[in-house]
Amino acid sequence: MAMKEYKGYLVDLDGTMYKGSKQIHGASEFVEYLESKNTPFLFLTNNSSKTVGQISEKLNNLGVKAKPDQVYTSSLATADYIRNEKEGARVFVIGEEGLSHAIKQEGLELVEDHADYVVIGIDRNINYEKFAKACLQVRSGATFISTNGDIAIPTERGMMPGNGALTSVISVSTGAEPIFVGKPEPLIMKRALKRLGFSEAEVLMVGDNYNTDIKAGMKAGIDTLMVETGLSSFDEIKDMEHQPTYKCDNLLQWLIH
Amino acid sequence: MAMKEYKGYLVDLDGTMYKGSKQIHGASEFVEYLESKNTPFLFLTNNSSKTVGQISEKLNNLGVKAKPDQVYTSSLATADYIRNEKEGARVFVIGEEGLSHAIKQEGLELVEDHADYVVIGIDRNINYEKFAKACLQVRSGATFISTNGDIAIPTERGMMPGNGALTSVISVSTGAEPIFVGKPEPLIMKRALKRLGFSEAEVLMVGDNYNTDIKAGMKAGIDTLMVETGLSSFDEIKDMEHQPTYKCDNLLQWLIH
Numbered sequence: 001m002a003m004k005e006y007k008g009y010l011v012d013l014d015g016t017m018y019k020g021s022k023q024i025h026g027a028s029e030f031v032e033y034l035e036s037k038n039t040p041f042l043f044l045t046n047n048s049s050k051t052v053g054q055i056s057e058k059l060n061n062l063g064v065k066a067k068p069d070q071v072y073t074s075s076l077a078t079a080d081y082i083r084n085e086k087e088g089a090r091v092f093v094i095g096e097e098g099l100s101h102a103i104k105q106e107g108l109e110l111v112e113d114h115a116d117y118v119v120i121g122i123d124r125n126i127n128y129e130k131f132a133k134a135c136l137q138v139r140s141g142a143t144f145i146s147t148n149g150d151i152a153i154p155t156e157r158g159m160m161p162g163n164g165a166l167t168s169v170i171s172v173s174t175g176a177e178p179i180f181v182g183k184p185e186p187l188i189m190k191r192a193l194k195r196l197g198f199s200e201a202e203v204l205m206v207g208d209n210y211n212t213d214i215k216a217g218m219k220a221g222i223d224t225l226m227v228e229t230g231l232s233s234f235d236e237i238k239d240m241e242h243q244p245t246y247k248c249d250n251l252l253q254w255l256i257h
Numbered sequence: 258m259a260m261k262e263y264k265g266y267l268v269d270l271d272g273t274m275y276k277g278s279k280q281i282h283g284a285s286e287f288v289e290y291l292e293s294k295n296t297p298f299l300f301l302t303n304n305s306s307k308t309v310g311q312i313s314e315k316l317n318n319l320g321v322k323a324k325p326d327q328v329y330t331s332s333l334a335t336a337d338y339i340r341n342e343k344e345g346a347r348v349f350v351i352g353e354e355g356l357s358h359a360i361k362q363e364g365l366e367l368v369e370d371h372a373d374y375v376v377i378g379i380d381r382n383i384n385y386e387k388f389a390k391a392c393l394q395v396r397s398g399a400t401f402i403s404t405n406g407d408i409a410i411p412t413e414r415g416m417m418p419g420n421g422a423l424t425s426v427i428s429v430s431t432g433a434e435p436i437f438v439g440k441p442e443p444l445i446m447k448r449a450l451k452r453l454g455f456s457e458a459e460v461l462m463v464g465d466n467y468n469t470d471i472k473a474g475m476k477a478g479i480d481t482l483m484v485e486t487g488l489s490s491f492d493e494i495k496d497m498e499h500q501p502t503y504k505c506d507n508l509l510q511w512l513i514h
Contacts, residue, residue, distance in 0.1 A: 126388075128381045131418045135409070139416060151430050152392070159396060161388045165430035173408050173422035 004223070008198045009034060009041035010189070012207030013055070015230020016251075017043065020156075023062040024229045026252035031064050033255055041070065042192050044205075046182035046212060048075040048121030048147035048163065049096035074147040074182035075102035075121060077191040081181060082108055082117055082145070090114060092137055094130045094166075095121030099147065113137065120170065120178070121147035122163040131169050138174045148182025150212070154231075183207075184215035189222060206251075210237045214244050227251060261480070265455045266291060266298035267446070269464030270312070272487020273508075274300065277413075280319040281486045283509035288321050290512050298327065299449050301462075303439035303469060305332040305378030305404035305420065306353035331404040331439035332359035332378060334448040338438060339365055339374055339402070347371060349394055351387045351423075352378030356404065370394065377427065377435070378404035379420040388426050395431045405439025407469070411488075440464075441472035446479060463508075467494050471501050484508060 011017065017027045034041050043066060045055070052071040059066040075095070079102040082089050091108045092115035093100050099121040100110060118134045138144045149164035164180075171177055181187045193200065200221040207213020208230025214237075217224035226244035228234055234247055248254045268274065274284045291298050300323060302312065309328040316323035332352070336359040339346050348365045349372035350357050356378040357367060375391045395401045406421035421437075428434055438444045450457065457478040464470020465487025471494075474481035483501035485491055491504055505511045 124385045126385050128383050135418050136415045158393045161392050161430040165426045168425040168429045169418055169422045172425045173418040
C-alpha cells in the first residue's frame with residue numbers, strides 16, 4: 001500500500017485506543033511512534049461528558065501516554081465555536097462536567113435564561129425542566145447547538161440513548177434543527193485542524209467507526225485510516241461508495257507498513 | 258347549514274370545553290343540551306397524565322357536568338388496545354398517574370423489565386434511566402406504543418415539550434417507530450366508538466384543533482365540527498384541501514342552528 005507521510009494525526013478514542021477500560025492492541029505503540037517522530041496529534045472524541053484532564057488520565061491509566069492538551073472533545077469544539085462566534089456569550093447548557101467546564105474555560109457565561117446559545121450534550125441527569133428551559137429559549141431565538149448526533153452509546157447493559165436521541169426532544173418540539181458539532185460533522189474537524197495548525201491535506205484521521213470517524217474525514221477532505229478494532233467491519237463497508245483511504249486490522253499493522 | 262342528527266358525540270376538552278382553568282363560552286350549555294336529548298357522548302382527550310376521575314372533577318369544578326365514564330383519554334385507549342392485543346400483558350410505562358392507573362385498571366402488569374409493551378406518555382418526572390430501560394426493552398423486541406404525538410403543550414410559561422418530543426428519544430435511539438394512539442390517529446377513535454357503541458357514520462367529532470381533532474375525525478371517517486375557541490382559526494385552515502364538515506365560532510352557535 002502506498003503510504004503518504006502525514007504531518008499530523010487525528011485519532012479516535014473509543015474502539016481505536018480503548019474498549020471499555022482495556023487498551024486496544026497496538027494503541028500505546030502507535031502513540032509512542034508518533035511521539036518518537038515528533039508528529040503532532042490530537043485524540044478526537046465525540047464524548048462531551050468528560051474533561052480533557054479526565055480523559056488523559058484514563059488514557060494514562062490504560063498505558064497510553066496522553067497530555068490533556070492532546071485531547072480534543074466535542075465539548076471543546078463547541079466552546080471554541082461559540083467563543084469564535086460571540087465572545088462572552090450567554091450559554092444555557094444541558095450536559096455533564098466536560099461540557100460546562102469547556103464552556104467556562106472559553107470565557108462564556110453559563111446561564112439559566114435569556115441565553116444566546118442553547119447547547120446540549122449527553123446528560124445522564126436529564127430532566128423535564130432542562131428540556132423545557134431549552135425549548136423555551138430556542139423558541140425565543142437562542143442558537144441551538146448539539147455536541148454530537150450519536151443516537152446510542154454502547155455499554156455493558158446494551159445500547160443506551162445517546163446525545164442525538166436527547167437532542168431530538170428539543171428539535172422535534174421546537175422545529176429547530178441544531179448545529180451538530182461532533183463527528184461526522186466537519187465543524188469539529190475544522191476546529192481540531194486549527195488547533196493542530198495544519199491543513200486538511202497534511203493530516204490523517206484514524207478511527208474504527210465508519211459513520212462517524214471515517215465520514216468525518218471524508219466530509220472535511222481529510223485522508224482516513226479505518227481500523228477494524230471497534231464498531232465497523234471491513235465486510236459491512238465493502239459496498240459503500242466512499243471507502244477509507246487506508247484500512248488496517250489494527251494500528252500495529254499500520255506501523256509496520 | 259344543513260345539519261344531520263347524530264346519535265353520539267366525541268368532544269375534545271382543551272380549547273373546546275376549557276382553556277386553562279376557565280370554561281369556554283357555551284360549553285356547559287352544549288353538554289346540558291346533549292344530556293337533555295339523551296345523546297351519548299365521550300370527552301376525548303390526548304391528555305394521558307390525569308385519571309378520568311381527575312378530569313371529570315376538573316370539568317365539574319368548571320361548571321361542566323361530566324361523569325368519569327364520560328371521559329376517554331389516550332391512556333384509556335392505550336390500555337384498551339393492549340388488553341385487546343394481549344390479556345395480562347407485561348407493560349413498562351413511562352408516564353404520569355393517568356397512564357399507569359389505566360394500565361392497571363385493564364388488568365395489565367406494570368413491570369420494569371422483560372416487558373411485552375413499552376408505553377410512553379407525558380412524564381414530567383422523566384429521567385435518563387427511564388429512557389434507557391425503554392430503549393433496552395424496545396431493542397429486545399417489546400412493542401413500542403406512544404399515547405400521543407403532540408410535540409408541545411401550551412402553558413403559562415410558553416410551549417413546553419410534549420409527549421411526541423419525549424417519544425422521539427426512544428424512536429431516534431432504537432430506530433423503532435411507535436404505534437401512536439391519540440388524535441389524530443384513528444386508534445383512539447375506533448376504541449372510543451366501540452365504547453359508545455356507535456359506527457363512524459353515527460357520531461360527530463367536535464374540537465378546536467385542526468391537526469388533532471379534525472384530522473382524527475377525517476382519518477377515521479367521522480364527521481367533524483370545528484369550533485374557533487381554541488388553537489386553530491378558520492382563516493389559517495381556509496386553504497386546506499380537507500375542510501371540517503361544519504364550522505362554528507363556538508358551541509352556542511351550534512345549538513341555535
